[in-house]
Amino acid sequence: MYFSFRIEPMPPLKLIKSIILFSVYLMTLTCVASSFSWAQKTLSNAEPEIFNLRVGAHADKTRLVLDMDRKIDITPFYLLDPYRLVLDMPKVRFKINSTGLVRPVGDVSGYRFGLFDTNTSRVVVDLSKPMVIKKLFQLSGVSNSSTRLVIDLKSVSKSVFQTKSAASIQKRQKKRTPNTFSEANLTSNYSSKKKVDKKIIIIDPGHGGVDPGAIGRAGTYEKNLVLSTAQVFKSVIEKDRGYKVVLTRTRDQFLPLRKRISRSKLLNADLFISIHADSISNSAVRGATIYTLSETASDKEAAQLAERENKVDIISGMDLSEETKEVTNILIDLAQRETMNQSAKFAGLLVPELRKVIKTHRRPHKFAGFAVLKAPDVPSILLEMGYLSNLNDERLLKTDGFKKRLAASIKRGLDKYFDPN
Ligand SMILES: [Zn+2]
Missing domain, CATH: 3.40.630.40 (Zn-dependent exopeptidases)
Structure with missing residues (x-):
């Protein structure tokens, strides 16, 4: 038993059809490929996630640990009356399974987190005495696709805290992106009141x-x-x-x-x-x-x-x-x-x-x-x-x-x- 093939010359119309079909096929391929790379891009452009926050008391320091899915630009500053450490960062998603501290840990009496303004997410840490950052570092690849932010706090005098607070606020103001909330927009939207x-x-x-x-x-x-x-x-x-x-x-x-x-x-x-x-x-x-x-x-x-x-x-x-x-x-x-x-x-x-x-x-x-x-x-x-x-x-x-x-x-x-x- 054998098969015989006869190759016939293609009529011109059929040839054009095939060319069109082939180019549609090519275009589809390109689209699939580009939408794939688009999907990858949106994934990496999505807001960073913070999925864990812990406080630990040690003999010589109080340690805060934040686990997140990538490195995040953190701007810390200090506030008085009462003593607080504030961590500002670009908008993130908090996936922390906690409402704060049930009881104080070391000299940290509580913390809160959430959106502060349109562009800024914030963690507020309540301190029971004046403490400033001794060390702040981010470790990459701690586990699968995660980065760990470690902040060690040390006790200082009230006057040192005051000085650090003033300097940190000044530094933050220079860095700060303005809030996109526009009061002018709000008025123009409803100025038709009359x-x-x-x-x-x-x-x-x-x-x-x-x-x-x-x-x-x-x-x-x-x-x-x-x-x-x-x-x-x-x-x-x-x-x-x-x-x-x-x-x-x-x-x-x-x-x-x-x-x-x-x-x-x-x-x-x-x-x-x-x-x-x-x-x-x-x-x-x-x-x-x-x-x-x-x-x-x-x-x-x-x-x-x-x-x-x-x-x-x-x-x-x-x-x-x-x-x-x-x-x-x-x-x-x-x-x-x-x-x-x-x-x-x-x-x-x-x-x-x-x-x-x-x-x-x-x-x-x-x-x-x-x-x-x-x-x-x-x-x-x-x-x-x-x-x-x-x-x-x-x-x-x-x-x-x-x-x-x-x-x-x-x-x-x-x-x-x-x-x-
Ligand atoms: Zn209320």
Whole structure:
């Protein structure tokens, strides 16, 4: 048995067809190859990851170890009152399976991490005494595709810490890339206010990024809870075309108190609502509370809460020397009195609406010196939706049903405030 082949000359049309087919085949190959190299490129361009952070106490030093997937450019600096070491770096993804320290390790009493601004991620390390970096080095190839950052801290005197702090802050300022948040953009986006005549409501989800806020008994982060709740508020309230809702932050990012306030001023907002779910020492306390601004707090609990909330800039490792004293100074001037009356009026209208649908604190309207409520001409309230220190509240606050009921009651409160008839 044999096979015979007869090679016939190809007709010209068939030849052209084959050439076209072959070039399509070649082009496909090139595309596959280039998309493969594109995929490789995006992988290496993805944000670096930090997947482990440990603190160790040794006789002569306290050691911090960070494991990451590649070398990262770290800018350390020190802050006083209280003593802190801050590590700034380009935006990274934190995959650290921890919420911080359960108890102090050596002279490190705690740490936090998260996004500080659009371009910067941050780790804040709380020090119980003045300590500075003795050694900082990065080791590559510790295990599969990982780099280890090791920071050894040594004790110093307060005056040495002060000097190092000033120098480190100066060095950081030179290196720092400006935040891409543009207040001008924000204003131009909503400057059509007068034309459409919508009521502009600022919803301010508290905390964010490097500042987690309260952490619930079952592990809920206040910063995440208030952000998802704010998004529900926006979608419920904006169903009424008479309202425009602007969130002060739309992602897990730190925002200084000053910027939260300035956003409502810039947008010429009609109302500012800061939302929180804090934690207090008495774990039996439940229910929602509305706070409005006052120089003197209505009770001790309110005073403590305001004091803690006013410290969020410190928690986030902000260099407060860059800030104006105006934000934290709680003295209220005459110009603010009318705004305060309006805030109290809104709170008064909101309480009965809240009571219809959710559990409220036995005293649902309180007063305290919250810095975030200090916009001089925008009526402002702070809503504690409940307490993450109470397990039942924590469970409830996370449900969609609760968020929607709360949003609907706020909407009714707004309607009454803007149109009393
Ligand atoms: Zn809070």
